[in-house]
Amino acid sequence: MSSTTTSPASAATRRGVFTDPGYQAFVILRAAFTVAPIVFGLDKLANLLVDWPVYLAPWIDGIVPGSAQAAMYAVGAIEIVAGLAVALAPRFGAWLVTGWLAGIIVNLLTIPDHYDIALRDFGLLLGAVALARLAQRYRTGPQRR
Secondary structure (H helix, E strand, O other): OOOOOOHHHHHEEEEEHOOHHHHHHHHHHHHHHHHHHHHHHHHHHHHOOOOOHOOOOOHHHOOOOOOHHHHHHHHHHHHHHHHHHHHOHHHHHHHHHHHHHHHHHHHHOOOOHHHHHHHHHHHHHHHHHHHHHHHHEEEEEEEOO
8 A cells, every 4th residue: 555645854955946926926926827718618619608700800800701709710720729728838828828819919000999908918928928938937936046
């Protein structure tokens, strides 16, 4: 019969790494940028929170095949993949989300009366960049000092 025991020293070390503010920020941002893209991606399929095709710039609607709603289905799928990428590989996934948000910002800046949402998404983009940098720092877990 085998039993796993945790020494007081290893338990204290684990508690210590979770008190690192940088690691806490990494965990918070990783959770947020995993859940939010998945939730919003799923909503692109259902249009429960908002009528998503309204947020597609007419010039983009003109160059993508199919309807604006069909484009939103593709956008939703990409957002779900981006959220999963953050969950599984945050060093890559955070940069994917950053690029995706940059594209959303360009789209929104070309639609009148959507500048406030573009500004909000710029703030999210900065958060995704911060996550990417923290993911680089904590790629092997919390750093011991």
